[in-house]
Amino acid sequence: MASPALPNLSQWRRSALLPVLDLGFVLVAAFGAIFLRFETLLPPIFPHFRAWLVLSLLLTPAVFAYVGLYRGVWRYASINEILVIARGMAYRTVLLVVVFYGLGFAPLPRSIPVLDGLLLFLLVAGSRFAHRLRREVFSLRSLRGKKPVLIVGAGDAGEILLREMRTYGRHGYNPVGLIDDDPAKRGIRIHGVPVLGTQEDLPGLIRERGVEEVVLAIPSATGRQIRRIFERVRSTGVRLRTVPALQELANGEIHWNQLREVGLEDLLGRESIRLDEDRIRRALPGKRVLITGGAGSIGRELARQIAALKPARLALLDQNENNLFQIGLELAERNPGVAMETLVADILDEVRLGRLFGEERPQVVFHAAAYKHVPMMERNPREAIKNNVLGTWNVARAAVEHGVERCVNISTDKAVHPANVMGATKRIAELIVQGLNGEATRFVSVRFGNVLGSDGSVVPVFQRQIAAGGPVTVTHPDVRRYFMTIPEAVQLVLQAGTMGEGGEIFILEMGESIRIDDLARNLIELNGLRPGEDIEVVYTGLRPGEKMTEELTVPG
Known part of the structure; x- marks a missing residue:
């Protein structure tokens, strides 16, 4: 996406413009320091000050380039960029003083290098962050009319997803808040978006904020955690989507910001298997x-x-x-x-x-x-x-x-x-x-x-029955199976x-065995329907050779 601040300039032109802009800031900072110290732009020490100014114009862009100030992507400016600017300013001021006095020029008042450095820091940092601010304002305008969403998870994945949504308006979403079970995060703002509460607050916040979709941004969430969130969200009638699971990300099958529907494999998942x-x-x-x-x-x-x-x-x-x-x-x-x-x-x-x-x-x-x-x-x-x-x-x-x-x-x-x-x-x-x-x-x-999604498993059978309008057939309301x-x-x-x-x-x-009846009802709800109302669940009785429960080991 083109930068709103410089929409018609190519990257190399922007890179060339920054040193020129900084040279202008050098002039403004230098004369500003003189004015603050002497309340005039032409003090008695002006001949000596000219030497300082020439050296500053020569050394400042070189030092800034050395510390990497012209390699940054300023639309993402953050505390790290502030530290780079501060480091560059410190190197530049020390080098200027050493060279100035090393060449034998008459001393300047000690306040001049200090004021000059502070003013230049404010100008350089302000220009970079003004670019980001313009982008932020642009992105906020672009969010108008987008779908209001809540993000569950104020960790790294939630922060990245939020930044993508706000910066580029990705997915057509307008994030109105975050949810996190860490009480220390309640009330804080991430990229200007508040952490509104915990998972228990989801139903009330969805209604209060007019939320149309909830996005789960916890790649490591277990099946139990996802089920708990799913149960709270489904009562409101809004859709629940999720970032990919850790396994999908590790395999390189999918990018983290490719949101997808919550599926049965998410609801039935367990703690990650520790493999050698x-x-x-x-x-x-x-x-x-x-x-x-x-x-x-x-x-x-x-x-x-x-x-x-x-x-x-x-x-x-x-x-x-x-x-x-x-x-x-x-x-x-x-x-x-x-x-x-x-x-x-x-x-x-x-x-x-x-x-x-x-x-x-x-x-x-x-x-x-x-x-x-x-x-x-x-x-x-x-x-x-x-x-x-x-x-x-x-x-x-x-x-x-x-x-x-x-x-x-x-x-x-x-x-x-x-x-x-x-x-x-x-x-x-x-x-x-x-x-x-x-x-x-x-x-x-x-x-x-039982393996979810395998050829001939119960899930495709249920899906076909739901697609046909029902009924969904379950052998017995209490029959249980292990799933993976x-x-x-x-x-x-x-x-x-x-x-x-x-x-x-x-x-x-x-983990725990799953009631097939719960599995069928969850699948109906994942399709946006209501079991017993939109789709009937019918019990047909155990088939020949079937047991109510399965065992994994022989006792003793």
């Missing part, structure tokens, strides 16, 4: 990696994160040619330096599987191929046994026979006290890899709950794949 990132970075780069089920939701995310770690070769194996083709294209575009192969194959084909292992010679295998839908597997138990048990046996045997260093089996919480065919087959798969674990090939299993996001699941898998010694079953700390 150094170990992961050391373990996978330069390795040949193979992922079975590479076209599935977990397999695709595994492929994305592993490709970013620069393996020597990455092979994706799956029967779904369409998804395999799409993820292959995506990975090739995002990671052109990584050798990749997409393999259309069935893990039940033992001969082809062995041939592919021989050709690819993987050092690390992630086994994500499985049938996972409980009711469907209850009706098709033979296929569940073939794919989840025999398929795992084939993959594990191929890993041993071809010298794979490490094989990670992706399991489920339904393998604990299995009450259905799918859970039983996954428990047998865990026992298979534990039985084959040895010094040459180390096997570990990773067990987690796809990135969380993949992080656990990668961590387990690098730290396991062999034979272990790794379990993610899942």
Whole structure:
């Protein structure tokens, strides 16, 4: 955006103008000092003063350039720029005095250098901050007619977002206040915008200030914190948006100021997983990696994160040619330096599987191929046994026979006290890899709950039902499940794949289980609708093989 103060000047012209402007200030400051001291512009010491003035004109721009005064972006002038100006002024005054007296000129009254320096400081600092002030006034005018918003979070992210909104009118917003739970911040102003209260004050402030949208500016907020804010905001009927989460920012997937709607993954999120990132970075780069089920939701995310770690070769194996083709294209575009192969194959084909292992010679295998839908597997138990048990046996045997260093089996919480065919087959798969674990090939299993956004998960089903106008079907009002996001699941898998010694079953700390009824109602509200009024919620009863709650471990 062009500067309102100098709208038609290019950057280099503005850079050239500043030294010229400062030379004018040197003249004004020098004669101002003379006038303040002698109450006349032509005192008896004027011949000596001319030498001081000439030296000041020569040295001041050079010193200012040395301290970086002409490199600053003055529309963002702040206390740091004041310090730069003060440092430059101190260097310039000391150098002037040393050179002036070193050349043998007659002494001036001691007040002249002091007054000269103070006046020049005020003129230079005032000119820079006048530029910022003009921009501030311009930005305030530009906010008229924009949507009034509250920003939740008066930390670093909130300050940056607020500055962007006020400086450029970004997002079409007019920030009318900030919210923060730190009582010490209440009443302070950030860029002229007040901190109005805490999260408890949200409903009242939204109505009082005519707020049309609330923006959450806490990238590290947990699911519990976001749920609390969401519940307070939804009662007012205004929209809640958020800055990206820390994981998205760290992956470079998105810029911090790309606001998005609050989603279920935000409401269900938990404390950030502490990963041994150094170990992961050391373990996978330069390795040949193979992922079975590479076209599935977990397999695709595994492929994305592993490709970013620069393996020597990455092979994706799956029967779904369409998804395999799409993820292959995506990975090739995002990671052109990584050798990749997409393999259309069935893990039940033992001969082809062995041939592919021989050709690819993987050092690390992630086994994500499985049938996972409980009711469907209850009706098709033979296929569940073939794919989840025999398929795992084939993959594990191929890993041993071809010298794979490490094989990670992706399991489920339904393998604990299995009450259905799918859970039983996954428990047998865990026992298979534990039985084959040895010094040459180390096997570990990773067990987690339901994955939000995965292929065939409950969320897309609910979304389709909401889009169709309802009803949303829930099996039982009290049925509970553990949930996690796809990135969380993949992080656990990668961590387990690098730290396991062999034979272990790794379990993610899942936090609290979630009522599916609450999940459905939250999703309806996230779509701007009211459960029970705009969209009905209907209970259909537990399906064959389903339990009221899931377990992650076997007691004792």
